[in-house]
Amino acid sequence: MKKQEPIIRFENVSKQYDDDTVVLKNINFALERGKFYTLLGPSGCGKTTILRIIAGFEKPTSGNVYIDGKRMNDVPANERQVNTVFQNYALFPHLNVFENVAFGLRVKKIKESEIRERVSEALKLVHLQGYENREIHEMSGGQMQRVAIARAIVNDPEIILLDEPLSALDLKLRTEMQYELRELQQRLGKTFVFVTHDQEEALAMSDEIFVMSEGVIQQSGTPVDIYDEPINRFVADFIGESNIVEGIMIEDYKVMFNGKVFDCVDGGMKPNEKVDVVIRPEDLEITSVDKGKLVVKVDTQLFRGVHYELSTYDKDGNEWLVHSLKKAEVGEEIGLYFEPEAIHVMRLNESEEDFDKRLEAYADGDGDDEDAD
Numbered sequence: 001m002k003k004q005e006p007i008i009r010f011e012n013v014s015k016q017y018d019d020d021t022v023v024l025k026n027i028n029f030a031l032e033r034g035k036f037y038t039l040l041g042p043s044g045c046g047k048t049t050i051l052r053i054i055a056g057f058e059k060p061t062s063g064n065v066y067i068d069g070k071r072m073n074d075v076p077a078n079e080r081q082v083n084t085v086f087q088n089y090a091l092f093p094h095l096n097v098f099e100n101v102a103f104g105l106r107v108k109k110i111k112e113s114e115i116r117e118r119v120s121e122a123l124k125l126v127h128l129q130g131y132e133n134r135e136i137h138e139m140s141g142g143q144m145q146r147v148a149i150a151r152a153i154v155n156d157p158e159i160i161l162l163d164e165p166l167s168a169l170d171l172k173l174r175t176e177m178q179y180e181l182r183e184l185q186q187r188l189g190k191t192f193v194f195v196t197h198d199q200e201e202a203l204a205m206s207d208e209i210f211v212m213s214e215g216v217i218q219q220s221g222t223p224v225d226i227y228d229e230p231i232n233r234f235v236a237d238f239i240g241e242s243n244i245v246e247g248i249m250i251e252d253y254k255v256m257f258n259g260k261v262f263d264c265v266d267g268g269m270k271p272n273e274k275v276d277v278v279i280r281p282e283d284l285e286i287t288s289v290d291k292g293k294l295v296v297k298v299d300t301q302l303f304r305g306v307h308y309e310l311s312t313y314d315k316d317g318n319e320w321l322v323h324s325l326k327k328a329e330v331g332e333e334i335g336l337y338f339e340p341e342a343i344h345v346m347r348l349n350e351s352e353e354d355f356d357k358r359l360e361a362y363a364d365g366d367g368d369d370e371d372a373d
Ligand SMILES: Nc1ncnc2c1ncn2[C@@H]1O[C@H](COP(=O)(O)OP(=O)(O)OP(=O)(O)O)[C@@H](O)[C@H]1O
Pocket: 017, 018, 019, 021, 023, 041, 042, 043, 044, 045, 046, 047, 048, 049, 050, 197
């Protein structure tokens, strides 16, 4: 069977504004049909610019954009199978809910009976049946967001772009909408590209996440891949909470930090290469001082409902965050235990491509070692 074209492909896409600000630097990706993708990164890293280039509101300065295998650089926004849901909803305040959703269909001169059918179906999908005649100002924030989503899906586009659509909602509603959006995407089977700076949202909703900073994709992968195998300090720090210290990779499976050598599961680096070492707070277990791999003093302790969150310091003044079901006492000296798998060793300034190559080469080499044993 012929392999399907990616629904969206960016090939060496860069974007620079007139004032010389380089906003995107050589972006490459291929998105598969029917998946939920998230662009995640701090404010100003270029997420919205990528959406605007997909939608056709902005042109790349160099590189190519393909939708469904066709080069789209010069195709205007209204000729693309793409609809956008904006952060501020961008609804028409003088039109009621029905007319807001129907607007695009009226522009396309679709016949009235079909408009009724399609609007009614779209409103049903976002759980707003019965709200057709409501004025926009009579709707809550969450309901307005649903109208905006209905307006995007009513056109039956292949691609739906969502630019921080949940950021104006309170936490409870936001979580509810996360479930709904994910469910909607799966039911429609369309490609969603979602922009957020909220890592929990990205982890919860996505098939694949692109972590960005300063116009560059730092890492892409499934939420689990990115959480478990961050390729650098930026990703480790941005996704979830992390303890990050400098270390030295003595040899394969042996890393030194905090003045001690620890067993780990990483390798493929040069002997004595400088590295960053990451340990997630939930992978640190509280134990007695003599059983601890690290000895720390508890500085603060917060109860977070399910777990305790401790801030602790070692003798060199490094902070170690601990998430634990066990409690300690503030001021107490405790031991911290962790398994070799809890240590994530990262090369300094390694690109995603080099990271993948190293893992691959290492995995092959690993097999040979086992034979030798
Ligand atoms: N028309 C423009 N002219 C010049 N610079 C621009 C223009 N539009 C965006 N920028 C700059 O491009 C950079 C990336 O903006 P973009 O909106 O893509 O970031 P973002 O990651 O979506 O951020 P946010 O989460 O704050 O929306 C920013 O530094 C922004 O100031």
